[in-house]
Structures are given as C-alpha cells and as structure tokens.
Amino acid sequence: MEGPSIVILSEELQEFLGKKVLKVRGNTKQPKDDLKGRTLERIDTWGKVLFLTFSHKTLPSIVTKTHFMMFGSYRINEPRENRDPRLELTFKNGIVYFYSCSIKFGAEDYQKSLDPRVDVLSPDWDPDHVLMLMKKKQSTYLCDLFLDQSLFAGSGNIVKNEALFNLRRHPMTKLSEISKKDWSLLVHAIHEYCFNFYEWKKEFQLRRHWQVYRKSICPVCGSKIQRKKMGKNERATFICPHCQNERNSKKELILFEVMPIEDSAEREERLDH
DNA sequence: ATTCATGTTGTGAT
C-alpha cells in the first residue's frame, strides 16, 4: 500500500479514537494482549507507515508500527476472512482486522526519529527541504529517487511510474541530467500525484486514471507500453517508448495533466490498495 | 501450475 492508502485507512480508523480495546486476537508475535484494556489515543501516519498509540491509566503507552508492504490489507466492521488476521482489535463500536502486514510494538522512538518534512502526505511536507536533500542524490536514477522513502515517504511504484509519465521522462534519467531549476517540478509531480491518488482512490477511480502502470497502450500516442525491471531494486517499470524517449530530455520539462481513460472496462475494486 | 506484484528489513558476503 502506498502513502495515500494509509492516510485513507487512518481516516477510517477515526471512529475508534478514544475507544478502549475490549478484545485482541491475531497471529502476530508481538505482545498483543498488552493492548487489552488500553485506549486508542493517537492515530498517526508517516509515508506508508501507520502508528497507533494505546494509552493506559497507570502503565506507559504502547506505540505500534504497522506496514502493509506488498500484500497487506485490512477490514473494518466486516466478517473476518477465513485466514487469520495478523491483528484483530475489538472495540465497543466495531472491529478492525489487519492482514499479512508487519506489526511492531515499542515504536515510539522510531516514530520520533522520522521527519514529517519528507512525508508527501503530511501537512508539514516541505518541498524546499526535499530539494536540499536531493543535492546528495545527483547520481541517482529517477526511478530509484522516486521510491526513496528518505525523500518521498509514501511514494510507491504506482506513484513512481505515473509521475514519471506525467513528466514525460525516462526512468533511467539521472537526477544530474535534470536542470536544477526543474527539480521542484519533479517534487511537485510526486506530491500532486499522491493527492490525486488519494482522491481517486476514495472515489474508486484510481485504476481508471492509470496512464502507464500495468497498461498496454499509451493513452497519449497509442504506442505499446514497455514493461521492464529497472533501477537498484529491479522494480517493474512501465514506459511509453515514444513519450518518455531519452532524447526528450533536451525538451523543456513539463508536468502534464492526467486524463481518465474512459474505455476502460476494468471494474474498480473497493479492496484495491 | 507458475509467475508476478502498490515493499521493507535483516543477514552475511564482498
């Protein structure tokens, strides 16, 4: 799950804020029973990470860190799936299920160490600070840069591919090949796509707006989309060989708008990440 | 049946 999906989850969890944990289940190896009787005191996010703070009248608070990685999912106030949840929390007013995610307790110090200025979804997001950090990343390819959580916390493979297409730049372009005056446009492209992602997902319209990610035809020029593993961690990367041609790098950098693809017969799944 | 994928973290080798 990418950052915008975590923000949506945090909003869906608001109904449990201030509520007491009545029952705990799940196959996590963390000391889950310690949560019983505590009150959900805070709900925070940083990039793709969810932090829940559980307070107690006399004992210290417990901060949990949840990361959904590739396959994680959640359900709220729905019948439990056949499989065991990693963690299941029963409140007076409902139940939360977290599936196949990574959960760690005692995350207070870790949470404090994170910088909200690089969290693309945070109100404290600070593009000037990000631009400053980018100076140390000159030799990085854009496909790696756009996934770097220390610069763009919350950006994931969808954001990477779509933002690069909206900029019409090839993923294997090095940051140093982009004129410094255009760097803020790179930052802006990621920020804007994250917020579009957030809105589209809430309306179950995210897939409809994919231009290249898991697509076969470029919506702009009709070329066949190429899929190739690229960058440091060989993540799947989708490009239009015409619109994102390396030779375009001499052209002015422009952030193009996204048009929904109308003929897409794909049905939007509510449970999509 | 097999492959792939909205990701991170830890370990041991280089």
Place this chain on the structure above:
DNA sequence: TATCACAACATGAA
C-alpha cells in the same frame, strides 16, 4: 565502513 545480493515475509490475480 559501505555496499551488495539474497532471503524472508505473505496472498491473490493473471
């Protein structure tokens, strides 16, 4: 010391 390769985790869709 830094970087790298690889494993581990976990599940549903194509």
